[in-house]
Amino acid sequence: MKITINREGQEYGPYPLEQVRELLANGTIQSSDLAHCEGATEWVKVDQIPGIETADDSLPPVLDSAPAVTPSTDTDVPDTYTPTGQHEHEFVIECKPDFSYLTVQVPGNQSLKVESSAMATMSTNMAMKTKMKGGFSRLLGGESIFINEFTAEGGPAEIGIAPGSPGDMDHVYLNGSEEIFLQSSAYVASSMNVEVDSKWQGLKGFFSGEGLFLLRCAGQGDLWFNTYGAMIEIPVDGNYVVDTSHVVAFTSGLQYNVESVGGLKSLFLSGEGLVCRFHGQGKVWIQTRHPMAFANWTWPFRPQKNNG
Amino acid sequence: MQTSIEGGSAFAYINVDLEPGETVIAESDAMSSMSSDLDMDAKFNGGFFSGLAKAYLGGESLFVNHFTNNTSSTRRVTLVQGTPGNTRTIELNGQEFCLQPGAYIASTPGVSLGIKWAGLKSWFAREGLFKLTVSGQGTVWYGAYGGLLEKEVDGEYIVDTSHLVAYEPQMKLNIQLAGGLFSSFFGGEGFVTRLEGKGKIVIQTRSLSGLADWINPRLW
Numbered sequence: 001m002k003i004t005i006n007r008e009g010q011e012y013g014p015y016p017l018e019q020v021r022e023l024l025a026n027g028t029i030q031s032s033d034l035a036h037c038e039g040a041t042e043w044v045k046v047d048q049i050p051g052i053e054t055a056d057d058s059l060p061p062v063l064d065s066a067p068a069v070t071p072s073t074d075t076d077v078p079d080t081y082t083p084t085g086q087h088e089h090e091f092v093i094e095c096k097p098d099f100s101y102l103t104v105q106v107p108g109n110q111s112l113k114v115e116s117s118a119m120a121t122m123s124t125n126m127a128m129k130t131k132m133k134g135g136f137s138r139l140l141g142g143e144s145i146f147i148n149e150f151t152a153e154g155g156p157a158e159i160g161i162a163p164g165s166p167g168d169m170d171h172v173y174l175n176g177s178e179e180i181f182l183q184s185s186a187y188v189a190s191s192m193n194v195e196v197d198s199k200w201q202g203l204k205g206f207f208s209g210e211g212l213f214l215l216r217c218a219g220q221g222d223l224w225f226n227t228y229g230a231m232i233e234i235p236v237d238g239n240y241v242v243d244t245s246h247v248v249a250f251t252s253g254l255q256y257n258v259e260s261v262g263g264l265k266s267l268f269l270s271g272e273g274l275v276c277r278f279h280g281q282g283k284v285w286i287q288t289r290h291p292m293a294f295a296n297w298t299w300p301f302r303p304q305k306n307n308g
Numbered sequence: 309m310q311t312s313i314e315g316g317s318a319f320a321y322i323n324v325d326l327e328p329g330e331t332v333i334a335e336s337d338a339m340s341s342m343s344s345d346l347d348m349d350a351k352f353n354g355g356f357f358s359g360l361a362k363a364y365l366g367g368e369s370l371f372v373n374h375f376t377n378n379t380s381s382t383r384r385v386t387l388v389q390g391t392p393g394n395t396r397t398i399e400l401n402g403q404e405f406c407l408q409p410g411a412y413i414a415s416t417p418g419v420s421l422g423i424k425w426a427g428l429k430s431w432f433a434r435e436g437l438f439k440l441t442v443s444g445q446g447t448v449w450y451g452a453y454g455g456l457l458e459k460e461v462d463g464e465y466i467v468d469t470s471h472l473v474a475y476e477p478q479m480k481l482n483i484q485l486a487g488g489l490f491s492s493f494f495g496g497e498g499f500v501t502r503l504e505g506k507g508k509i510v511i512q513t514r515s516l517s518g519l520a521d522w523i524n525p526r527l528w
Contacts, residue, residue: 079317079455094513095455098318099393101513117521119486119497120471121511124464128487128497148487148497162454162471162513164522166318166392185522228522295526302527 003049006034014038017051024052086173088191088221093169097230100169102161102188106152113147113196114161114189121160127151147187147196163188165228170285172249176220179252184213185291186248191221225249229289240278245290253282309416310382311447313395317455320395322387322414326377334387334414336371342385349374353421361423361438387414389451393512396456397447404443404477407450411473416446426481441477450474454514462506469501470515476507 002014007029015023023029024046031047046052081093089112090105101120106112116130129149150159163169165185172180174194190196195218217223227248234240236254244258256276278284309332310325321340324332336350350371352358377383389395398405400419412421419442426439442448452473459465461479469483482504486497503509 094457095317095394098316099455099513101455101457117497117518119468120513120515121459121465121467124466124502126466130487160511162468162515162518164514164518166454166514166519291523291526295523298523299527 001051002038004036004038005029005046006036006043017049020046020049020052081171083171086175087171088173091171091222091224093171093224097168099166100163100226102169102224103158104161104189105156105158106150108152108155108157111149111151111192112159112189113149113192113194114159115163115187116148118161118163118188119148119150119159120162121158122150123152123157123159125153125155126157126159127153149192161189161224163226165226165291167227167229167287167289168231169224169226170231170233171222171224174217174220174223179216179218180223180249181252182215182217182223182225182249183247184215186225186227186287187215188224188226190217190223191219193221194219194223225285227285227287227289228291228294229287232286232288234284234286235282236278236284237281238279240284242276242278242284242286243290244274244276245292246286246288247276248285248287250278250284251282254278254280254284311397313397313449317394318392320389320393320451322395322449323384324375324387324414325382325384326375327382328377328380331374331376331417332385332387332414333417333419334373334375334385335412336373337390338387338413339373339375340386340388342375343379343383345379346383346385347376347378349376358422387449389413391451391453391516393451393453393514394456395449395451396458396510397449398442398474400442400444400446400448402443402445404441405448405474406477406479407440407442407448407474408452408472409438409440411450411452412440412442413449413451415442415448418445419448420444452512453516453519454512457511457513459509459511460507461503461509463504465503465509467501467503467509467511468497468515469499470517471511471513472501472503472509473512474510475503476505476509478505479507479509480504 001017003017003020004011004013005015005020020029020035024031029046031045033046034043035046035049036043037049079094079096081096083091092103093100094103095101104112119128127150129151169188174180184198187196196215198213198215225248231248241261256278258274259277261275309327309330312323313320314323315321326332326346350373353372375385395413422441422443423438424441450473456473480503482502483499484502486500
């Protein structure tokens with residue numbers, strides 16, 4: 001931040017914040033002089049510049065009334081997301097990040113693929129068809145084997161989609177060359193031109209525990225996926241390690257190995273289990289909670305007679 | 309009366325600051341904390357028979373609690389819903405609103421709660437034979453699991469039965485299958501509610517059945 005000082009009509013600077021503090025301390029400028037911070041719309045008094053007001057205050061901060069870290073509020077994260085980049089269908093994601101809810105506008109006579117039983121609202125001219133996708137291997141993917149196709153018959157229609165797990169949602173536009181691998185329960189919806197199939201990961205996938213049955217999403221169009229917990233998008237260049245149950249999605253430019261963090265001993269003793277070591281260049285999305293931890297946490301409180 | 313809804317969308321709660329002489333009425337078990345000198349009075353939810361009807365047919369409690377400030381300065385009571393999720397208000401000015409069973413949390417004294425026949429169709433969709441209505445003058449607090457979204461419907465609109473929270477009384481509700489026979493049951497959608505008319509509806513962005521479908525396969 002650069003600060004311009006105005007003293008009796010004469011402008012000085014701009015100075016960095018540190019220098020303003022020094023000038024103030026040695027008396028060159030007064031706290032009642034006018035100051036303009038770079039990018040600000042108004043002139044304020046020097047002692048009103050953020051970062052200045054406490055600089056010449058020799059009293060220690062009062063800890064009781066002022067928390068050291070300002071708690072972040074809900075207003076930090078907008079609860080509504082509308083696409084700013086490339087997209088095929090108009091859509092909005094609301095109630096982010098705790099209970100993200102997707103509403104897609106589907107043009108007349110076009111269709112949308114939606115995770116089964118996730119439809120919450122829709123126009124009356126939306127027709128639903130159930131398609132079995134991927135058959136047995138998708139059953140192995142932990143996801144129900146059905147994806148529903150919703151077609152806007154005769155005119156535009158909208159559909160509201162609510163995933164099962166509490167958490168956030170994101171959108172990517174597939175451009176035809178890059179593919180996305182999705183942890184199977186993260187799938188929410190996609191354009192018709194996006195092919196979704198389960199890819200047998202071999203023993204690598206099998207031994208990696210819950211959640212690493214992957215869906216390969218290829219083609220051109222929109223893809224929406226959700227998390228349990230908050231979502232973090234991480235650009236990877238080189239190597240990056242993610243706990244297998246926290247992997248949500250990654251771009252096809254990344255290769256991965258499933259391994260234990262630090263040898264057999266730590267596999268059993270550290271509680272960290274297996275991780276994915278990604279290498280290459282691309283993006284990985286992770287979730288900040290994982291379903292098995294939730295299941296294990298609630299497990300002791302399950303009603304006994306109601307077994308599953 | 310100063311009120312605010314705080315706690316974010318996942319664990320919302322209601323702060324009610326009562327001026328001397330003011331009262332707020334809440335579902336039993338909704339009070340989480342209050343000033344010690346507030347007077348609490350458990351009353352039948354609109355009379356004995358009406359209360360019984362609401363409890364057994366409308367999914368509400370038999371008793372409601374009246375919190376009254378008989379002191380000479382402002383006192384606070386904090387009210388909560390039972391499920392994780394968001395809380396919203398309806399301002400009533402003589403009109404009526406319908407709430408799904410269990411959504412009601414609290415209201416100001418000018419609001420009266422009633423129940424109405426919802427029809428056999430509603431019962432088939434596991435939504436209960438009766439629906440809860442709020443009417444009169446004042447504020448109603450209601451909540452549900454998930455986020456709450458308000459929508460304006462003009463014409464017809466379909467809502468999954470487990471996602472409808474509140475709607476204006478002129479909306480006509482019909483229960484139907486989500487798609488064809490095969491799709492409706494194998495596609496996991498089952499029954500849906502078809503709303504007809506012009507008015508406001510409120511939906512919840514998560515459902516308990518969705519949560520159960522998500523976590524149950526992991527509990528074995």
